[in-house]
Amino acid sequence: MNIEFQNKIVLVTGSTRGIGRQIAEDFGKSGAQLILTGTQQRQIDQLNARAKKLRLKRRYYCVDFSSRESLRTFLKEIEQYKRIDVCVNNAGINRLNEVDRTKEEDWDDMIEVNLRAPFMLIRQIGKQMKKQRYGRIINISSIFGIVSREKRSIYTTTKSGLHGLTVAAALELAKYNVLVNTVSPGFTRTDLTNKNLSKEDQKEIARQVPMQRFGNTQDISKVVLFCASVLNTYMTGQNIIVDGGFICA
Numbered sequence: 001m002n003i004e005f006q007n008k009i010v011l012v013t014g015s016t017r018g019i020g021r022q023i024a025e026d027f028g029k030s031g032a033q034l035i036l037t038g039t040q041q042r043q044i045d046q047l048n049a050r051a052k053k054l055r056l057k058r059r060y061y062c063v064d065f066s067s068r069e070s071l072r073t074f075l076k077e078i079e080q081y082k083r084i085d086v087c088v089n090n091a092g093i094n095r096l097n098e099v100d101r102t103k104e105e106d107w108d109d110m111i112e113v114n115l116r117a118p119f120m121l122i123r124q125i126g127k128q129m130k131k132q133r134y135g136r137i138i139n140i141s142s143i144f145g146i147v148s149r150e151k152r153s154i155y156t157t158t159k160s161g162l163h164g165l166t167v168a169a170a171l172e173l174a175k176y177n178v179l180v181n182t183v184s185p186g187f188t189r190t191d192l193t194n195k196n197l198s199k200e201d202q203k204e205i206a207r208q209v210p211m212q213r214f215g216n217t218q219d220i221s222k223v224v225l226f227c228a229s230v231l232n233t234y235m236t237g238q239n240i241i242v243d244g245g246f247i248c249a
């Protein structure tokens with residue numbers, strides 16, 4: 001069975017790096033037309049120039065979800081697409097601090113990026129998907145939406161809230177053949193991991209993972225593509241944990 005996305009329009013947020021970039025590349029290889037995002041205007045211009053040169057069916061938008069104005073502009077811009085078949089809410093940030101030392105600004109930014117932006121996107125795109133009577137939405141949460149670890153109070157709040165959104169939206173959209181699921185990665189090698197964990201910590205954690213290694217971006221992407229595909233015909237409202245067995249232990 002092949003997973004293919006010919007004639008499908010797929011939106012992946014936070015697709016300039018890490019897990020989002022992998023997901024975008026894999027959808028692209030499977031024939032999808034892509035709507036992609038990042039926060040750095042210069043990089044976005046370069047990526048769009050490259051896409052034009054290589055005739056890739058994709059367009060990058062510069063959007064910072066911590067700014068409501070930037071999100072509003074983006075939502076307006078994507079109204080031009082007559083359909084969106086798949087929406088992957090991947091963009092996310094994680095600023096670590098003890099609960100009694102958290103900065104209000106970090107709370108606000110993480111709520112805006114990790115939770116409010118996915119909600120606003122689902123609010124708009126869900127309406128369109130209902131009309132189409134077809135859609136697949138995947139929210140990228142984390143094992144730290146289910147369990148936690150020190151210094152992750154805001155992150156856990158947002159990521160567990162995100163799965164709450166999955167369940168609620170899945171329930172409302174199911175009768176329109178719009179399936180909504182969460183994919184929760186465990187420790188995955190990306191810039192975010194390197195920023196938050198020292199090399200020593202990474203070695204120690206890898207030893208604690210039953211599969212004895214960190215995930216790579218392809219481990220996560222494969223699951224997202226399955227959830228987004230026509231092969232997924234009856235799974236909705238679920239939280240799929242892709243962590244090499246970490247939270248079983």
Ligand SMILES: NC(=O)c1ccc[n+]([C@@H]2O[C@H](COP(=O)([O-])OP(=O)(O)OC[C@H]3O[C@@H](n4cnc5c(N)ncnc54)[C@H](OP(=O)(O)O)[C@@H]3O)[C@@H](O)[C@H]2O)c1
Binds near residue numbers: 094
């Ligand atoms: N890596 C892990 O171990 C892990 C584990 C569990 C869950 N996750 C989740 O997986 C998702 C991707 O993580 P990752 O490790 O691939 O992260 P990453 O390498 O840091 O990449 C994050 C992506 O989100 C974009 N982004 C950052 N701040 C943003 C903002 N304010 N507004 C809009 N977009 C923004 C970035 O754009 P720029 O390139 O412009 O900065 C980038 O494309 C996140 O939701 C994360 O919470 C990751």
